Amino acid sequence: MKKPNGGKWPGALVLIAALLVPGCAGTGDRPGRGPLRAAAEASAGAGQAEPPETGGAQGPAARAGLIWPGPEQPGRTGRFVLIPEEPRLGEPLTLAVIPGPVTERLRAAELLDAQRRRLCRAAFFPLPVEAAGDAPLLAAILTVPSTARPGPAFIRLEGIPGPLNEISLSIGGRDFVSEIIELDQTLTDIRTAPDPRKIAESQHLWAILSRTGGEIYGTGVFTPPVASTRRTSFFGDRRIFKYANGKQDSSIHAGVDYGIPTGTPVSACGPGKVVLARNRIVTGNSVVLEHLPGVYSIYYHLDSITVSEGDMAAAGTLLGKSGATGLATGPHLHWEIRVSGENTDPDACLTRPLLDKTAIFAKLNELAENQPGFGTSSNKGSSENFSFQKQ
Numbered sequence: 142m143k144k145p146n147g148g149k150w151p152g153a154l155v156l157i158a159a160l161l162v163p164g165c166a167g168t169g170d171r172p173g174r175g176p177l178r179a180a181a182e183a184s185a186g187a188g189q190a191e192p193p194e195t196g197g198a199q200g201p202a203a204r205a206g207l208i209w210p211g212p213e214q215p216g217r218t219g220r221f222v223l224i225p226e227e228p229r230l231g232e233p234l235t236l237a238v239i240p241g242p243v244t245e246r247l248r249a250a251e252l253l254d255a256q257r258r259r260l261c262r263a264a265f266f267p268l269p270v271e272a273a274g275d276a277p278l279l280a281a282i283l284t285v286p287s288t289a290r291p292g293p294a295f296i297r298l299e300g301i302p303g304p305l306n307e308i309s310l311s312i313g314g315r316d317f318v319s320e321i322i323e324l325d326q327t328l329t330d331i332r333t334a335p336d337p338r339k340i341a342e343s344q345h346l347w348a349i350l351s352r353t354g355g356e357i358y359g360t361g362v363f364t365p366p367v368a369s370t371r372r373t374s375f376f377g378d379r380r381i382f383k384y385a386n387g388k389q390d391s392s393i394h395a396g397v398d399y400g401i402p403t404g405t406p407v408s409a410c411g412p413g414k415v416v417l418a419r420n421r422i423v424t425g426n427s428v429v430l431e432h433l434p435g436v437y438s439i440y441y442h443l444d445s446i447t448v449s450e451g452d453m454a455a456a457g458t459l460l461g462k463s464g465a466t467g468l469a470t471g472p473h474l475h476w477e478i479r480v481s482g483e484n485t486d487p488d489a490c491l492t493r494p495l496l497d498k499t500a501i502f503a504k505l506n507e508l509a510e511n512q513p514g515f516g517t518s519s520n521k522g523s524s525e526n527f528s529f530q531k532q
Contacts, residue, residue: 157168162304221308224500229313230287231377231486235497236296236308246300250281253295253307260286260294263481264353266434270495282435282495284483285312287377287393315423317377322470324387331423331468333384339422346429349416353435359412360433360498363490364456366410366440366476367399367463373473374398376486395484396439396477403444403472405463410438410476411492418450418460424475425466434481436495441475442466 186273221236228234236250261283268278291314324332376511378394413430416437421427423448426443444464448454465472478485493500 164391167197182254183314208310223308223310224497224504227311227313228285228317230285230289230291231315232285232489233312233485233493233495233497234283234285234310235501244356247279247298247305248301249299250283251297251299252283253297254290255293257295260289260404261481262299266353266355268357269369270395280434280496282433282480284480284485286483287317287442292328315377317379318375319379320374320380321381321383323383324385324470328468328470329384329386332382332390336422342421342423346417346421347482349429350437350479353481354431355434355436356414356431357496358414358432358453359456360494360496361456362492362494363410363478363487364408365445366407366438366460367401367474369399369401369405371400372397373400376477376484376488395422397487398476399463399476401463401472403462403464407440407443407460407463407474409456409458409460410487413438413454415448415450415454415460418446418448418452421467423468425485426461426464428460429466430460433495435480437479439475439477439479441477442469443471444472 144518155257166311223236231509247265253397254260258338263281263283265279265281269282289312291312294310294312296310340428374394374397376397377392380392380394382392383389407428408432409430411430411432415428416431417427417429419427424441426446428440428443428446428448430438432438440460442464443461443466446461447459448461448493454460463472463474476487478487485495
């Protein structure tokens with residue numbers, strides 16, 4: 142149900158950036174010159190006077206173009222692919238950037254609203270490439286909050302010593318359900334009564350969910366954690382809790398609730414590592430899996446837990462049985478996805494991977510074929526220049 146510390150955890154956005162990292166190319170001690178490095182060199186030598194351009198498909202499915210640095214960083218940053226062009230609140234967004242002269246200094250990505258106020262931030266992490274001599278791809282996964290205002294927005298590329306550039310996009314709107322939840326005295330106390338243990342548990346969970354590691358346990362689509370399709374609450378629901386003492390409070394639902402009987406098997410939505418498996422005051426018996434750097438799935442209110450912290454779980458691994466522990470008005474499973482501390486609509490992860498590598502690589506190959514000056518010096522624009530490791 143509600144996040145224990147009362148925060149709001151909406152949407153999802155994925156940022157993939159292919160960067161040129163000096164010293165990372167080649168095999169052994171040989172400095173190598175793979176297709177991504179050659180593409181960066183070709184882009185760097187293409188001149189600085191030509192105007193910004195776009196290439197590839199235009200429209201709601203994808204668009205492509207060039208990222209240009211600010212006046213303090215002359216030269217081209219690199220080429221990018223945006224999939225989709227207009228994500229709705231709670232939906233993932235993938236941005237792929239081909240290496241350029243200043244992209245090696247990228248450290249993080251920030252999503253900004255139309256007034257340049259920061260909505261979320263995530264650090265980059267490396268993705269392997271298959272061809273020897275290629276620089277690694279870097280990725281940062283962010284979230285579009287459900288509280289963001291639809292309309293113009295920006296992705297700011299942060300580097301050393303500061304911002305390198307911005308990419309414009311548009312956020313699509315959507316509607317969310319409102320609901321009223323009445324709590325008895327016991328549940329009112331769970332939610333409102335001061336408790337040092339509750340504070341410690343919230344801090345411990347936040348330390349996990351705000352961590353961006355380096356492991357990639359899988360990049361496919363997620364699968365539902367239970368067989369049932371009966372839901373009692375949805376992602377982004379605007380909630381009002383009515384307490385036993387007559388007072389009330391509001392919150393935003395961070396995931397989806399499956400209305401299922403106690404004892405229903407609950408499985409891992411994808412491959413990952415168990416980073417939390419214990420009882421908590423607010424969320425009852427709880428399990429958290431890490432799937433990608435900064436990406437976690439959460440399972441609350443379990444009747445029992447069948448995994449331990451540190452275990453590796455494959456997609457479909459039994460994590461426990463559903464129940465009504467913690468702040469629960471009846472038996473159910475609360476399932477949510479967190480991305481860099483924010484949550485995303487779990488349904489968005491059931492239809493497209495958070496790291497949609499197939500779509501990214503296909504668009505990058507299309508750019509290599511269609512845009513002059515992009516590719517190796519011996520075979521410019523050829524799709525054969527790009528060979529990516531698909532996990």
